[in-house]
Amino acid sequence: MEATLRIGARHDNGLCKLRIEGELTIYNALQIRDGLLEHLASSQDVEVDLGGVSEMDTAGFQLLLAAKREGARLGKTVRYVSHSPAALEVIDLYNMAAQFGDPLLISARQ
């Protein structure tokens, strides 16, 4: 399995738009965590585009959860948008769509 990952960031008026491209899994967990931390520190709000997530596992899911909680702790907003089917499936399985509180497309499975 090739661990490919790209995190693209665009800053726009205190809002940081991140796009995760590739696998949101344990293989990249460290890298993603550092990326998230970095951007969260420098911006007021973070919007993470999950459209490019090709695969996601519990480690990845856990990261999203932790980032969201971190944001709340710092009084910042962390939002996830444009979930890819792979991401949706995990969030769905974990029954966490509501907790993520983001606009979420109805998953194709249902």
Next chain:
Amino acid sequence: MSMDQALQTYIEESHGLLEEMEAILLRLENEPQDDETVNAMFRAAHTIKGSAGLFGLDAIVAFTHVVENVLEEVRDGALSVDGELVELLLECRDHIGLLIAVVAESGGALDAAQTAAGEALAGRLRARRGGAPAHAAGVPAIHESPVAASGGGPVEGDCWHLSIAFGHEVLKNGMDPISFIRYLSTIGDIVSLAIDDSELPGLEEMDPEACYLSYSIEFRSEADKQTIEDVFEFVREDCRLRIFPPPSHLAAFVERLEHASGNTDMLGQLLIEAGILTGHELETALRAQDSMAAGDTGTRPPIGEVLVRDGLVQKEVVDVALEKQRQIRDHKAQEARFVRVSAEKLDELINLVGELVIAGAGASLLARRSGDAALHEANSAVANLVEEIRDGALKLRMVEIGETFNRFQRVVRDMSRELGKDIGLEIGGADTELDKTVVEKIGDPLMHLVRNAMDHGIEAVEARVAAGKPAKGTLRLNAYHDSGSIVIEVADDGGGLKKEKILRKAIERGIVGPGQNLSDSEICNLVFEAGFSTAEQVSNLSGRGVGMDVVKRNIQALRGSVDIESAEGRGTTVRIRLPLTLAIIDGFLVGVGKSSFVVPLDMVLECIELSEADRQIAAARSYVNLRGEVLPFVRLRDEFEIKAPPGKRENIVVVQYGGQKAGFVVDELLGEFQTVIKPLGSVFRHLKSISGSTILGTGEVALILDVPALLQLGVARDAQRLVRET
């Protein structure tokens, strides 16, 4: 085991249980608060019902079911025990006994009257049940679905509840909880899943590759607990998994527990067998138990407690399992204590041992004659062993008399109600042992004596109070061993025998002559004469004129004797004396001329030589002076009309029986001799003074003397002579 055999076992078991029930009920009457007692009763009824179900004996199931319901309420405290209920339950117990006798043993059905009686009982039982909704008339349905109440559509309550806390290392080990949850969904429906992220640290502090999540899952599935646990097999060591069964499974668990095979009596294994606990859970709990034992308190909590505390098993289930465990243990204990052997095999063994004893005696004799010391010694070693084997074999047949005595608890209770008297039964010497055949045959005579004592012996309450006695009469059954016999006493503290009346009646009937002078004990023993009944009132229980003489005959047929002792106004004691066994006796061999006789050794007191001086005197009368005591004797030579002239010397064997001493005059004393009693043929049935025969080692026949009969004969002859002389 074939079905027939199984049924036979069931019938035997049921008889045992019924006896137990009766004992319990009688106990319950005195101690209504004893939970253990009620429980035991419930179990007995439950076992009878359950096994009857196996054999499709629906009539038994239906009736016992009603009884069980009532007992259940008693057990749960919804119903209190009083005399009336005990009475009713005793009747029910009898009805179950009838059902087993008719339905199970002979495969028939109750007749109309019996059925009606059963329904009446069932009706009364139902009436006793407090708040329970009354069933429709007739016998209720046999099969009640235990889970009927939980029916209806699938609801949340029908779900398994899984709680999983994954270890931190799970992800690093290449395992993803997602895959387990996906797998889980293949064996059932995940109704809901909640993630607990309270363990999750901040983004910066967390190890992104560690797992911090716990899950709680509501899961609907037909799978059993083990299957569900197996889903997590690969992470089993790396997670904390708890599986809680759906509430509706509770009833199913209880049922499965109740039908557990009984192969194990370990609580944990029982729960595993019933599918309630998984092996892994048990191991965890056992480890927890160990660590608790090693902890501060140092006490090891019962595994059931640990399981409940950790929420692995519900308390109700553990209670049922404990109950089952106890049942299995009880059963095992019983199995371990007793081996069922058919009486036939035992008899065969005893017979063989008898032959062995005879053959052994033959060998000893030859050994002695050969004069070979080594052979003689070897032979006596064998003889010792044979003796031990004989004793052991006879002991196999020995049973305690307590069981027979206990049967009278019910008789006394029922009869005292019927007679309107207040009578208590005291039992003594219940552990006294005697031969099973003797026990079987003693039941009827005992029953008669007990009834007699209650009916005629113990007075009505008013009469007792007037006589200054306690209102409650006492009947006492006692047993003890006394010189090779067992003595059974039936004693009452009633009015005693009225000797004048007995004497008057005896004279009336011509049993004794008007001028005869009888001792008190002779008068008392007149009641054993045929056709003698002094009861002024003939009740339906006893006093019909058949009785004491039959009792005496029955006891004599067992080579026993019966004796009555009575103090007017204070009570009567009937003493039955029986040989311990009917098969083998230790004898004392004596010779008269060329004939040999055996005197039962335990009646022999001593042997003395009949001196020349005594011989002179003894020719004229039949008693000698034994250390200042008058010792009457019987000359066996005369008694058995042996023609051979007397030897140079004669000896007296002093015997004692029932407090009476006497001597037998014989030629030779041949020593102790173990012997097997061969009953005499029916041709010799009327022969008094001989109780049997035996074969000597030489092949000769020796007669076994019936000491009591000989003594009586001697006494009677003396009496006659006295009458003649006066």
